[in-house]
Amino acid sequence: MGSVLLVHGWGGAFSTTWQRSGFTALLTDAGKHVIGVDLLGHGEAPKPHDPELYTDLTERVFDAIDAESPDEPVEAVGFSLGALTLLRAAIARPERFSRIVFAGIGQNVIERDHAGATRIVEGLEQVIAAEDSHTAPDLDEMDQIARLFVQYAQQPGNDIRALAAVIRQPATGDFEPVDLATITCPVLVVVGDLDFAHPGDKLASLFPAGRCETLKNVDHFATPEAFGFFDATLEFLDAF
Incomplete structure (x- = not known):
């Protein structure tokens, strides 16, 4: 039934985002070949502290696809930073993807x-x-x-230094409707x-074959473990 690439969000990893929740097991039970990737700065990937090295996060995505599905396009699921990375990957090489789920992004793509x-x-x-001064940060001062x-x-x-560098990467430009x-x-x-990132319907409308699923009472970080996410994604991937 084809291969499914899974791309985690910022601060996550293939193991903690997709395997721990049981999502990979559901896909495997449905006959899917799961392709996992850890983005640079995350999981088992190298974790440099130089923001310049995070300019193109799609490299590890394409390395995984080309290694495990060199001749066929893949289905793909990305959450948050992983969804944004998949978005850039699909714009660069749309022929490598047959179906994509972008989770945890929406209006933040249109209005950065x-x-x-x-x-x-x-x-x-x-x-x-x-940490450097061996003191406790004042989290109450943050929004x-x-x-x-x-x-x-x-x-x-x-x-945490690598994760800060990911966000501080040089600007790669906003997404334009013509590219989507x-x-x-x-x-x-x-x-x-x-x-x-809610709502997501406007973003979905910019794709020729896009649609949006809104999960009730679900916040950002809860998305990849929400039953509504499981149901919507598995149905979309014809994995029931």
Whole structure:
């Protein structure tokens, strides 16, 4: 039934995002060949601290696809940073994808929150400075989104300096509607109604074969483990 590439979000990994939740097992039971990838700075991948090295996160995505499915396009599922990375990959080489699920992105693709990214970096740098001085960071000074990202970055196995470098990567430009229109395979945008990226319907409308699924009472970080996400994605991939 084909191969499915899974791309985790910022601060996650193939193992913690997809395997631990049981999502990979569901795909395997449905006869799918799962292709896992850890983005640079995450999981088992190298974790450099130089933001310049994170300019093109699609390299490891294409390495995985070309190694495990060299002759056939793949289905793909990406969450948050993984969805944004898949978006750039599909614009660059649309012929390598037969079906894509973009989870945890939506209005933030159309209206980029550069100020929000700056606040997240400032929060991460506050934690790094506190670690260097052996003091405790004051999380109460951060806004809610920055505090959530900081807490997510402090999960076991993460390198907070590498994760800060990922966000501080040189700007690669905003997504233009004309570029999104080149992704002609079926696309599903999945976003929770409590996600800062909500809504996702406008983004979905920019793809020739796109549609949106909104998850009720689901926030950003809960998305890849939500039953609604499982159901919508498996149905879309014809994996029931």
